[in-house]
Amino acid sequence: MRISELSRRSGVATATIKYYLREGLLPPGRATAATQAEYGEAHVRRLRLIRALIGVRGLSVGAAKDVLDVISEGKSDTHELLGLVFGIWPSGDGGGKGTEEEGDGLGVDHLLAEMGWTVSEHNPAREVITRTLHTLNSLGVEYGWRELLPYAALAEQTATLDLDQLEGPDDPLEKAERAVLLTILLEPALLALRRLAQEAESTVRHRG
């Protein structure tokens, strides 16, 4: 199919498709002439995935590209693949200025030790937690790794559920895509579930 049909089938404007092609989010079609290219079902699918990452999860175009690059990497080793997926973070400024400051991390390492978690030194999630704890403390809320422990225990159960659902597809590409979808696309839904549960629990306590 040509670009206009790809646009119609995916609901993305041709100008936008060209933009994604330029940015490398969408692989180029098979060129049949200087001004003609052929796109396939994979392109329709990829476009839908792009819109989901950007629209549903709220990733920037650049972050979405990082995610898609990981999928296209085609790593067959699940563990290695997940390492790449988990290294992606949306809150872009992660480390803008002064990344080398604060060697302590407010006990994040202690949290990991307590949970018995083995995690790469380079995982950006460490930074996110450290920064959150710092911010809470600077706002007068006494919060440290101890307070996070029960949440970590729940996160562990969540992760178990997550990984269970990655069993199945043997095709590396399919597996990578499923990992991305269930890890990244599910994030807003998990936060939404928490808010629903908060409201429900608040209602229960209020009635009591």
Add this chain to the structure above:
Amino acid sequence: MRISELSRRSGVATATIKYYLREGLLPPGRATAATQAEYGEAHVRRLRLIRALIGVRGLSVGAAKDVLDVISEGKSDTHELLGLVFGIWPSGDGGGKGTEEEGDGLGVDHLLAEMGWTVSEHNPAREVITRTLHTLNSLGVEYGWRELLPYAALAEQTATLDLDQLEGPDDPLEKAERAVLLTILLEPALLALRRLAQEAESTVRHRG
């Protein structure tokens, strides 16, 4: 203190402080003359909170204003207060076009019934979950409310932890701020914990 000291103490440029004043995120200082105003500790604190909501959680200035408005509302009824807090969502486009479509919700109501949760019809979290499920299905992942159930059970435990930590402050303002901090500011950290747990769990399974 005057604006320059407020700027120095908070680390926010005076031009930006004026911008927040214009946008209503920061209450005006006590005017002592036509070109002079007095700011207090509350302003320093509020500024830090603003930067945390925008910088750490990634809220837009508009969404941050909604949050701050809820805090300033000064609701003394905890349940009512939390209802306001939980009604805030960052993924701005929530309902851009065609909000009235899709009456089904892919069984979100069924999920709520199964969990025994009583939740306002108006809670934006419903929409978020519905949209996520729709998106997953359109991408070929068979996912419905049944698959979310175990996550909902974990979310319920999370919410219990959350509400336990809101016991304490009697002052409505303080309580509201704590609710906001522990609900909204903690969100990136909870997702980060999940990713850490995922990597750790993946490592364990890989070794096995």
Add this chain to the structure above:
DNA sequence: GCAACTAGGCAGTAGCACTGTCTAATATAG
């Protein structure tokens, strides 16, 4: 009395995510 500071207003900027326009090259219908 005079430099330094300030409130308020508004214009300008930078970055992001598109969106529109243009050119040269096909494609297709009649």
Add this chain to the structure above:
DNA sequence: CTATATTAGACAGTGCTACTGCCTAGTTGC
């Protein structure tokens, strides 16, 4: 074999957000 439509690729322009700078008139501290 024309006339009309479509396309790839390049690049300029747009709309929005979140500031940032500048100006004016007024105020403060020495």
